[in-house]
Amino acid sequence: MEYLVLFVLFVFGLTVGSFLNVLIYRFSERENLKGILKGRSYCPNCKTPIKWYDNIPLISYLVLKGRCRHCGWKIPLRYPLVELLGGITPVVVYLLYSDQGWLTVFSYTLMVYILLVISLIDWKTFEVPDTLSLGGLVAGLALSFFRPDITSTESFIAALIGAGVVVLLILLYYFLKGIVPLGLGDAKVLAMIGAFEGYTGVYCSLFLGAIFALLFFLPQVVRNRSLQFAVPFVPFLSLGAVIGLLCRKLGILSFLYGGA
Template sequence: MIYIFLFLLGAMLGSFYNVLIYRIPRGMSIVKPPSHCPSCKTPIKWYNNIPIISYILLRGKCPNCSAKISIRYPLVEAFSGFLAVLSYYKWGFSITALGLYVFFSLLLVLSLIDWDTFSLPEPLMLGGTFLGVIISVFREDFSLYESLLGILAGALPFLLIYLYYKKVRKFEGLGFGDVELMALIGSWTGIWGVISAVFLGSLFGLLYVLPILIKHKSMNFAIPFGPFLALGCFVGVVFDGWRFYLTGF
């Protein structure tokens, strides 16, 4: 029953994450107006706003204007529910589980915003980094020292790369948002989370880009790096045994 409860709770929070993903890049309030159809602006009734279930019952369409509702909405809700269950399953009833659920949720929201807009909202990243430092004081598996060291290890190399492209090459080869994202990752997961984000994130990014390169035979396209860094960190934290194969400790 606890897993069912956590999944439902996570799905409800996922509904709020959808609001953040849609409204923050547009400079809209996350409180007002209430949830409404983006096409016809009709307020969504509570019984049409039940996570996952309403999408299925409405067959993915607005009940007022029949505009298509993106499949992303129920997927975000379902994934948020999965994250809640996963955090409890792996870290039990603990500050670590609660903290990492919040961290994974931040990565989910930031990744989708970055995917849509090629930008990462600074308030979420700076606030998330500060929260990561604060929570590190209370975690059983992590320390304030590891959090601060993780921020330095994550932000400094990316800052140097950013400055190199900006000052020497005279173009933005790496967004400053990625520098802040690596600081956020380091504050929650330390050096190993940073290594996972860079190593696995680069691997996932390469696997995504290769088919595009083969198909179009051109490099005249851009992809956001943030979602791949986030995915690499997530996989590295959840399956942290991979580091033992690399280092032996």
């Protein structure tokens, strides 16, 4: 029975992953919201609409050997990877949090999906669409009223801390060095993570995110001998937040806010 649930979640997640690809592409191309939500999928290269049988998550990529059926355009590996992550996400969240009920599983799955989309948009464009970060923040706050695993108080305070810490860092760096290492987009994202994942989310996201970003960009820092280049920070915040899901489940860090 358990395996059947996991299988259904995986298949459901694959199809959502396919939709996430569409969101990533269309937000990156700055289409308006109406255009983003409606209309069929088409090949980004030759604009030919994609038939349903060429749009089956993972399978179509393998069958087509990673190329568009019409123009032979090499489909970036990002597409099957996002589909795969889309499938894995609800499975992992379910394994961690099924004891907290379906709404909790839904909430964390939604959070990871939003983080996945905005990470890739940030990576490509250095921008985070407010529709997704603020929309996610509102959803996270609203869901906290009905979830057994987090109080709405924690959700709201963690969101405030998340946004506040980033704004504080921005001001501090600006006055000390005259540079701004983070953007308001990062503040909104960390607020959203706090709303969904509480204090653990904010801690893990910020500290692990900073460490991952530092390690990742270290070669570039050494080469340029400076820290003054723009980096997309959201992917690292998101990675920290995902690891935070495990920490929260295991109760790691809960001593920081007097939890059990």
